[in-house]
Amino acid sequence: MHTARSLLFAASLSLAAAPVLAQGGPDELWDMTMRMEIAGMPAQAVNQSVCMKKGETQPDKMSQDKNCKVTEQRKVGNTFNWKIVCTGRDAMTGEGQMTRSGNTMNGRMRMQGKSGGESMDMTMVYTGKLAGGCTAGEQQKQQQAQAQAMVDRSNAQLAQACREAMDKYVTMMFDGEQALCKAQKPEFCAHVTKTTQAMRTPAGYRKSAKAADWEQVGKVCKVSIASVRADACKSALGGRDWPFVADYCPAEARKIAAEHCAGRDYTVAMSSEYKAICGRYASPGSGERPAAAAPAKPASAPTAADAVKSGVKEGANQLRKLFGR
Numbered sequence: 001m002h003t004a005r006s007l008l009f010a011a012s013l014s015l016a017a018a019p020v021l022a023q024g025g026p027d028e029l030w031d032m033t034m035r036m037e038i039a040g041m042p043a044q045a046v047n048q049s050v051c052m053k054k055g056e057t058q059p060d061k062m063s064q065d066k067n068c069k070v071t072e073q074r075k076v077g078n079t080f081n082w083k084i085v086c087t088g089r090d091a092m093t094g095e096g097q098m099t100r101s102g103n104t105m106n107g108r109m110r111m112q113g114k115s116g117g118e119s120m121d122m123t124m125v126y127t128g129k130l131a132g133g134c135t136a137g138e139q140q141k142q143q144q145a146q147a148q149a150m151v152d153r154s155n156a157q158l159a160q161a162c163r164e165a166m167d168k169y170v171t172m173m174f175d176g177e178q179a180l181c182k183a184q185k186p187e188f189c190a191h192v193t194k195t196t197q198a199m200r201t202p203a204g205y206r207k208s209a210k211a212a213d214w215e216q217v218g219k220v221c222k223v224s225i226a227s228v229r230a231d232a233c234k235s236a237l238g239g240r241d242w243p244f245v246a247d248y249c250p251a252e253a254r255k256i257a258a259e260h261c262a263g264r265d266y267t268v269a270m271s272s273e274y275k276a277i278c279g280r281y282a283s284p285g286s287g288e289r290p291a292a293a294a295p296a297k298p299a300s301a302p303t304a305a306d307a308v309k310s311g312v313k314e315g316a317n318q319l320r321k322l323f324g325r
Contacts, residue, residue, distance in 0.1 A: 025135035027051050030105060032128040039121055051134040080107075090115045096124075103130040166191055169212035171220045189221035196223050200231035202244040209248070243276040257281035 030052060035045040068086040075081070079099040086092040096109030105128035112121050162181035165173035166188050174185040181188070195211075196218070198204035205228070218225040233249035235241075245253050261269045261278035269278040 025051075025133045025138070026054065027134050027136045028054050028056075029131045029134035030128045031131045032105075032126060035125045037123045037125065049131065050128070051136045051138075053136060084111075086113070092120065098126065104128065105130075169217050171216055175220045189223075192217055192221040192223060196225070196228045199228050200235070202232055202236045202239065202241050205229070205232040205248065206244065240273065242274055246276040246280045253277050253281060 028051070030050045032048050032050050033045055034048065035043050037043045067088040067090075068084055070082055070084050072083040073081070078101065079097055081095070081097045083095045084093070086094075090113070092111050092113030092115065094109055094111035096107060098105060098107030105126070107126045108123060109126075110121075110123045114120065158180065162173060162184050164170075165181060166184070169192065173179055173181045174188045176182070179185070195208055196214070199208050214225045214228075217223070218228075229248060233245065233252055236244040236249065237252060242256075245256065256274060256277050257280075260272065260274045261281060264278075266278075269275065272278065
């Protein structure tokens with residue numbers, strides 16, 4: 001469940017952003033633990049320090065996401081209950097409650113709906129202990145500063161990952177609704193177009209031939225690799241670059257082999273200017289071998305470090321929602 005993992009990653013980031021403040025102030029500092037439970041994934045607990053108005057059982061603003069609205073709030077005794085509705089692409093509904101008993105607090109919230117096109121059922125269980133005094137406004141400023149710093153670092157990591165993917169022509173990073181670098185696809189395809197334009201000569205084609213799976217890259221960016229190769233082959237024929245023809249131009253190479261290699265003494269054929277073609281297509285007992293070089297292997301899937309980066313973008317977005325950035 002890609003989206004569920006991203007939500008867990010984002011929640012971990014947001015909770016880590018809460019600073020531990022020095023004691024003192026008119027409000028209450030609570031040491032809170034949140035355990036997130038998502039079907040099909042192991043539960044994970046994270047800690048945070050939360051500053052709330054004295055006597056309250058919930059932060060001043062439960063959500064700063066413009067697509068989410070608290071539709072019902074009620075307090076019965078020392079228990080606070082609420083319902084929340086999130087509309088838009090990731091429509092969800094949720095309800096929760098928090099109960100305060102002296103210097104302890106316990107609660108849970110359940111969210112259900114869709115996220116990233118996937119069904120989601122997530123429960124968050126909270127436990128808390130009063131740790132001392134604080135100033136709510138000051139904590140919010142520190143939280144926002146830390147959150148912005150994390151967003152900046154996340155964006156820098158993502159930008160670096162996109163630059164590396166562009167240099168290595170990793171199409172999976174740019175193509176598709178969930179691609180991490182989807183916004184940079186026009187820039188990626190402009191880079192592809194520039195590279196393939198240079199590949200219309202034998203020298204340019206040789207330089208980049210093994211850099212990518214060009215058929216896949218061309219498909220993503222709507223560039224005809226067959227046309228690129230045809231131009232390079234035409235230039236190679238004009239320049240009598242027979243090694244290039246032998247390696248990358250099978251139709252032309254077969255024709256030349258039939259005219260200049262077939263039926264000739266092997267030693268004579270290999271002494272001619274067409275030896276690269278004769279050696280590939282007319283070796284005694286070897287039979288005809290494919291002329292085009294094998295395509296480069298597609299870029300490998302992201303490593304474990306890349307997997308961390310894969311949560312960066314969605315984590316940053318969740319942080320912006322949490323802190324209203």
